[in-house]
Amino acid sequence: MIKPIRQLYRYRALISVLIQRELKAKYRGTALGLLWSLINPLVLTAIYLLVFSVYMRVGMENYPAFLLSGILPWTWFSMGLSESAHSIISNGGLIKKVYLPSEIFPFVSIGSNMVHYLFSLPILIFLLFLMGLKLSWLLLFLPIVLGIQFVLSYGIALILASLAVQFRDLLHILPNLLMMGLFLTPIFYPMTMIPEKYRLLVQVNPMAHLMKLYQDIFFYHQMLSPWSLGILVGLSSISLWVGLSFFEARKDWFAEEV
Amino acid sequence: MSGAAIEFSGVSKKYRRHTQPRATTLKSFLLYDLWNRREIAPNVTWALRDIDLTIKKGITLGVVGRNGSGKSTLLKLVSRILKPDRGSLTIDGKVTALIELGAGFHPELTGRENIMINGIILGLTQDEIKTKMDEIIRFSEVGGYVDDPVRTYSSGMYMRLGFSVAIHVNPEILLIDEVLSVGDAAFTHKCIDKMNAFQKEGKTIILVTHDLGMVRSWCNEAIWMDGGCLRMKGDPENVVEAYTRAMCGA
Numbered sequence: 001m002i003k004p005i006r007q008l009y010r011y012r013a014l015i016s017v018l019i020q021r022e023l024k025a026k027y028r029g030t031a032l033g034l035l036w037s038l039i040n041p042l043v044l045t046a047i048y049l050l051v052f053s054v055y056m057r058v059g060m061e062n063y064p065a066f067l068l069s070g071i072l073p074w075t076w077f078s079m080g081l082s083e084s085a086h087s088i089i090s091n092g093g094l095i096k097k098v099y100l101p102s103e104i105f106p107f108v109s110i111g112s113n114m115v116h117y118l119f120s121l122p123i124l125i126f127l128l129f130l131m132g133l134k135l136s137w138l139l140l141f142l143p144i145v146l147g148i149q150f151v152l153s154y155g156i157a158l159i160l161a162s163l164a165v166q167f168r169d170l171l172h173i174l175p176n177l178l179m180m181g182l183f184l185t186p187i188f189y190p191m192t193m194i195p196e197k198y199r200l201l202v203q204v205n206p207m208a209h210l211m212k213l214y215q216d217i218f219f220y221h222q223m224l225s226p227w228s229l230g231i232l233v234g235l236s237s238i239s240l241w242v243g244l245s246f247f248e249a250r251k252d253w254f255a256e257e258v
Numbered sequence: 259m260s261g262a263a264i265e266f267s268g269v270s271k272k273y274r275r276h277t278q279p280r281a282t283t284l285k286s287f288l289l290y291d292l293w294n295r296r297e298i299a300p301n302v303t304w305a306l307r308d309i310d311l312t313i314k315k316g317i318t319l320g321v322v323g324r325n326g327s328g329k330s331t332l333l334k335l336v337s338r339i340l341k342p343d344r345g346s347l348t349i350d351g352k353v354t355a356l357i358e359l360g361a362g363f364h365p366e367l368t369g370r371e372n373i374m375i376n377g378i379i380l381g382l383t384q385d386e387i388k389t390k391m392d393e394i395i396r397f398s399e400v401g402g403y404v405d406d407p408v409r410t411y412s413s414g415m416y417m418r419l420g421f422s423v424a425i426h427v428n429p430e431i432l433l434i435d436e437v438l439s440v441g442d443a444a445f446t447h448k449c450i451d452k453m454n455a456f457q458k459e460g461k462t463i464i465l466v467t468h469d470l471g472m473v474r475s476w477c478n479e480a481i482w483m484d485g486g487c488l489r490m491k492g493d494p495e496n497v498v499e500a501y502t503r504a505m506c507g508a
Binding site: 095098255 | 371
């Protein structure tokens with residue numbers, strides 16, 4: 001467990017150039033460049049707003065702010081996982097030719113999508129100001145919540161990345177799971193809209209607790225539940241431990257299997 | 259300049275073959291492996307069998323052998339990309355492989371950006387690359403194109419840039435697998451000069467090639483790989499002669 005973490009630290013310069021490579025290459029050759037990082041979530045949010053706010057009339061005050069505070073971290077989670085699932089396969093050329101600790105590749109996927117999340121934060125903050133909502137001092141908790149999400153997704157990403165090498169079907173299953181997650185996690189609707197008898201279903205979903213933390217920080221301005229924080233810290237540690245052990249047990253085969 | 263740079267003792271490496279319905283998809287996993295619960299017959303090929311080999315520091319070793327005789331697997335073990343299935347392998351010194359050039363180049367990024375990324379992949383620090391940047395660009399002969407995306411490069415330029423980065427890593431052990439022919443005659447000549455300089459600096463070099471003349475003129479020692487086994491080791495002249503006789507006689 002300690003060894004792979006030390007490896008990641010040793011290779012931090014490589015991780016940082018690979019993240020830069022992802023960010024630079026993604027929009028290279030486009031006229032708007034990094035602005036796409038802002039435009040993409042904006043367009044998506046506009047569609048969601050039209051559907052949920054106008055057509056379906058979710059009667060919630062300042063609904064756009066609620067929606068955006070959850071959809072942005074979810075996008076990070078979901079993009080991060082789908083890119084990680086491909087990460088070992090798509091870096092196969094490199095893994096077969098140069099000795100590198102391959103756990104850096106899922107790390108880069110989660111990391112570069114976190115940077116995208118951070119780039120999209122100004123939209124949310126701008127929107128909050130537009131609606132006359134203030135930023136709360138709870139923003140100080142954001143780094144902790146980001147850390148939790150990073151560790152939690154990295155653990156899952158390690159499992160997905162190594163499994164996908166052997167079972168390519170996973171690459172087709174994953175988008176469905178992520179789509180399910182998007183609708184079953186209170187992002188489009190608040191927890192309180194769910195009928196009492198189904199609420200347990202949501203409470204066992206760790207992402208529901210995580211998204212609630214973001215909504216507390218940006219929207220509800222409510223002290224984060226220590227209970228949720230505690231559970232998530234525990235879950236993300238388990239996720240990291242399971243992910244690393246799972247990955248370690250398989251990584252020696254990657255150079256032959258990809 | 260004394261002692262062994264690389265020591266193989268009883269090293270074997272097997273590859274699993276994918277000719278049989280092995281579980282590579284969930285469907286086949288569920289259908290065959292879980293359902294039948296049968297043992298999948300181990301269908302493996304031994305790429306290397308029981309290799310004992312000591313490579314002394316500072317020598318240039320030529321590796322000859324037919325296709326599929328295990329030459330490249332040997333290099334991949336030394337560069338730690340693959341792990342031996344049996345036996346042990348000790349390596350003393352920083353290894354750089356010129357096995358495949360341009361690994362990790364991103365087509366959308368410029369030559370200069372790719373030099374930075376590739377250099378770090380090969381183990382240089384950012385500062386080292388910055389100081390060597392001009393030299394790397396000059397050696398690669400890509401000239402003014404260095405600030406263009408590498409997807410616009412010709413395949414020769416691409417390879418030369420990759421080669422140039424790898425050659426500036428300054429390893430103690432250098433692995434070369436059939437790559438000296440990437441450029442035109444002038445570039446090849448320049449590479450050989452660079453290799454000669456490495457030899458003089460006392461670096462250990464392992465050269466896999468089908469260019470037997472090169473093995474004769476340039477290596478201090480040679481081995482002949484045959485079907486995953488070490489068939490012969492010794493003076494390059496003798497090894498090349500025995501190998502040539504076997505190839506032509508057969």
